[in-house]
Amino acid sequence: MTRVALVLAAGLATRFGSDKLSAPLNGEPLLFHAIRAARAAPVSRVIVVARRGLETGIWESSPPVEIVRIASTSLSQSLQAGIAAAATADGAFVFLGDMPRIPLGIAERLAHAIGDGFAAMPREGGRPGHPVLLSARAFPAIAGLTGDQGAGKLLRQRPDVVFVDCTDPAIHADVDVPADLAQLRSGTEPG
Incomplete structure (x- = not known):
């Protein structure tokens, strides 16, 4: 299985208000934490789908990844570009670059x-979180997504989505505003 x-x-x-993925968290860019979680998953490749402006400076010290640069910033087009780059893979884990505290063992459990x-997908407190593991059967449906929405709506409509219960609220913790990053730096999860 690839x-x-x-x-x-x-x-x-x-x-x-600024480039959050380059903002420091524990001495390295926020994005690197998501890359580390992706590299810990049972995968053969890690592909970062990045907007063009992000490529300046951050990649020199990045962990090894393949980079797909896109002009669009919509979530659906990011996901579609990633799925296209995944090509003939049997499945794709989807990590978000602004979610730095994903538990390292959760991807293995999803697999x-x-x-x-x-x-x-993982579920904590009755709420689904990230990362999401899409089977290759999901790839054609991803092509039909539009706008700045990911696959959430599509997945909520499917009876064949498997949920893995976990106790770590970090599967929900993303960085949207500077206060979220400040909470992470202080050792608490953004609410």
């Missing part, structure tokens, strides 16, 4: 749980 990890990093970070499912 799977890849996609790290989506093409957004403009308008609510953050074991997916079976013949359309997708697998």
